[in-house]
């Protein structure tokens with residue numbers, strides 16, 4: 001915990017140029033780690049296909065992914081500025097219970113906020129401005145997680161900062177949540193199903209999203225707007241009726 005405290009102290013006092021460089025390096029490293037892990041997950045599950053193979057990589061995809069990583073760094077810097085200004089408050093809590101509570105609160109708050117944001121992004125007026133870009137790539141590969149319109153990156157980042165302003169989380173919970181966020185985003189864009197075949201037969205676990213779940217959204221835009229769980233899609237009647245059968249044909 002001493003290391004985390006030292007890092008926080010450094011971020012609090014460092015000039016903003018230093019914070020920007022740190023945020024950029026952090027986001028580039030996370031991007032690279034996600035792509036490497038994604039590459040191996042695709043390789044290990046190559047017979048469990050949930051969507052046709054992605055077409056050859058285009059320059060536009062690479063540029064959009066690069067701009068996403070840079071804008072994520074901008075959101076990170078904005079978060080540090082809000083924290084230094086006392087608008088985002090971090091609880092000084094390194095207990096296990098605190099980390100669990102924070103992770104659960106952030107996970108479900110963001111899951112609900114992103115479900116709402118995603119449905120709003122599909123409204124006819126907003127779709128071409130913020131979300132169509134991501135849906136140009138309907139056969140996802142790990143990189144597709146980062147292939148987003150800049151407005152969409154800032155929209156998701158803004159939601160995250162609003163949640164942090166409202167809820168005073170501790171650093172361990174924030175770090176665990178951010179890891180889960182990256183993991184779920186990656187799983188949703190693998191194009192293969194890494195979850196075990198029994199996934200949908202285990203109560204409660206079957207509410208946790210899978211690769212099939214988000215791949216279906218790329219093929220059918222009227223269903224599966226959630227990200228981490230199926231709760232909101234089940235509650236609001238937007239879960240794909242083919243979810244069980246699609247999952248079983250990929251993972252069964």
Ligand SMILES: [Zn+2]
Pocket residue numbers: 134140188189214218
């Ligand atoms: Zn997607």
Ligand SMILES: [Zn+2]
Pocket residue numbers: 118122131135217221
């Ligand atoms: Zn969508």
